[in-house]
Amino acid sequence: MAATATRIYTHILFEADGRIAWVTMNRPEKRNALSVAHMLELIDCFQAIGDDPSIAVVILRGNGPAFCAGHDLSELIGRSPDFYRHVFEVCTRLMDTxxxxxxxVIAQVHGVATAAGCQLVATCDLAVASEDARFATPGVKIGLFCSTPMVAVSRNLPRKKMMEMLLTGEPISAQEALLYGLVNRVVPRERLEDETRALAEKIAAASPAVIRLGKQAFYRQLDLPQPQAYAYAQAVMTLNATMADAQEGICAFLEKRPPRWPASASG
Known part of the structure; x- marks a missing residue:
């Protein structure tokens, strides 16, 4: 944790408590709009977290009235094609990271999550939203179709609803986002932090090694044809079954006791 905690950032905050880390977007006056500098800091922080075995779960949130209002539009006026290419390459690198x-990574969402902010929510592994949250891909309203946000959000939402959001730019409510699969749960605003942490704690109680294996396997199998997905998943399950954590977990279940994860004993 020390290597992550000692990094100094301008646009984000990092903190950790036990095995849970918080990454907070901290440009409230800009509704946490994603400038290039902001995105590069997020990439650096997430990469450092990825190298830190003491962290089991990450919560991504935003300070101020919004989760994230998308790209910083002030950077997108009168620039060269190379600059625009750089902006969207950095954004893609953030999502991939x-x-x-x-x-x-759990998105803790309040206020608006629009354009690349909605993309962030869709990219996170899980999302908890407050009842006041709103989600949109509104680029069409300013002549900039949300093509890169579309990639992540369309992998969460049904096709027709996604096209409606892209073509009209109109927002959906938190309850609609829950209905269409963009978020996992919707809670009162005053319960948002507690409910998100409770979800993180459930995940942190599992074997870190197994969570790591499972997250990687989930994304790798998603776009494979079903026969290839099963072949890949069989190989993963076989590897998983040989791990000390799996053997400990099975024994603990049969012996009706809490598991003692070998991988977390030193981390």
């Missing part, structure tokens, strides 16, 4: 680190 969130899904590639071994720890599950």
């Amino acid at each position: 969130i899904q590639s680190i071994p720890q599950p």
